[in-house]
Amino acid sequence: MDLLLTLVSIIMTAATPLLLAALGETVTERAGVLNLGVEGMMIMGAVAGFAGAALSGNPFVGVVTAILAGMAMALLFGFLTLTLLANQVATGLALTLLGLGLSALIGESFVGQPGIKLPSWAGIDPLVPFSFAMVAAVSWFLFRSKGGLIVRAVGVSHASAHALGYNVVGVRYLAVLFGGAMAGLGGGYLSLFYTPQWVENMSAGRGWIALALVVFASWLPLRVLAGAYLFGTISILSFVLQAAGVGIPSQFLSSLPYLGTILALVVISGNKALTRRNTPANLGQAFVPDR
């Protein structure tokens, strides 16, 4: 029984950063913006979270700095793609490359320094219930509120939303910033709870897995929750098998989450009817008002 509880709490810690980042990206993409820079925003959140906690001595300050770092990166992305109309795919890649480099430079002095861990109760930290609440909140917002209707309208047809008098670029900025805040928080979770220390590249592709989760979940928050826990379980599975002494080299077990992501994408994307029904029609397209 104790073992089961421990296992569940470990799965929660593995799933929560994915869940937070993927929920943010769901809202961003629902507004029609494809931000491939989740990995860059997460890693900046991780280093800023560690720095905030280490310099103030309070892990909750770290939570705030992680969110702010993610939002700052998102703002940069928004300025390029929404104001300067740069290519979203290329800008997202740029955001990831810059985030990985900048975090390594900033974190240089923190390497090997012990971090401050978020307090927890029975292995459950405050961000786990928060992430569940956010699933409900995002779900309600997107499908039960007027604001969510506007966000989805902007994502499905920016021209129509503009004709109705909605500020397309403004809505998209807010959606991108929300995505940045959640990715930053997910990254902060890594350096404040998952492994409370700073290690270069510590996000290890989780931002990309979160992006895949959004597709896997066909842009639905409840399915993002299910997907994040499925992936959390897969990544823990490799640890469990390793600890159990299964005769499989550890490198093959470590590659399971990445292979699982590819498999999930293949299964979901192959179902064209499902993808078409939920994909925001204007995803990734720049909006130019005078067109």
Place this chain on the structure above:
Amino acid sequence: MRLEKRPERSNAMAIASPFIAFALTIVTAAIIFTLRGNNPFAALYVYFIEPLTALWSIEQTLVKASPLILIGAGLSVAYRANVWNIGAEGQLTAGAILAGSVPVLFPQWQSPLALLAMIILGVIGGMLWASIPAILRNRFNANEILTSLMLVYVVQLLLDYLVRGPWRDPQGFNFPKTVSFSGWQTLPYLTSGIHAGVVITVLIALALGLVMSRTLKGFEIAVTGQSPRAARFAGFSEKSTVMFCFLLAGGLAGLAGAFEISSVVGQLQPQISPGYGFAAIIVAFLGRLNPIGVIFAGLLLALSYIGGEAVQTALQIPDKITRVIQGILLFYILACDTLINYRIVTSSPVLQKA
């Protein structure tokens, strides 16, 4: 301040934009150096100019530019067709593994054929690894950005397994490395610092430039990227373009992997590239998605690696600064490219009189 669409694409801006981007990057780098408490002029000199004043560091720059140009040239073709292969780092690794299998499994084989086999297997390895995301996109509609990137992690773990496990050098004191390659398992050197791969790289980039500007295949790729609908009407198959772009970029990345392990690295080890596959994305954009432009862009990015090492030794600035400068450069390129199709207007639009 707002953007106004130009009536026509500005050719002057298309040429000027990479230079503006580079100038802005220098200014930003100077600000970062100042914030760190370094003299910005001294740091910029050590970073961007001093490497070009000594023969050995010029040679180093050319050698580092080789993988960047090879991969960047392939990616520039793919991105032009809107095929988003971002897993070149993995394709480089796959090429290196297959190329490295020759000297690891047949250490006694000393003949020009051994080197040839390594090079051919390198290309095949890169192509095989790149064909996976292409097949998954063509067959299952799976997003190639995510699948190609995931495969980077997978193949890096495979390399890690090989050099720690079955391929580890038995006389290597348990270090995760294969035997060192020697003789005809390595590339011939033209000077003390430049290997034959550098020349082949430039020839390939030039040839690819001709293919893109002078052949039907090049036209097909450009049309597919600019207007998929027009490409369909012209009877160009999108699926075959996707496959072609992945095989081309993957093959070139694999070739770069084969060159690296048969020259600079000289063996297989857990890390064989300082992120050339990702930096080549910047090279492709800085080179205006044109294989000829990529040659110059590759040299500049190579200089950024050498400069990063230089400031670390000379001024104790961490070489992590390299990746920051590279990332900032890409941001400025993307921002400046806006000016090709738009101009900045400060006043509000004037209504025309009827």
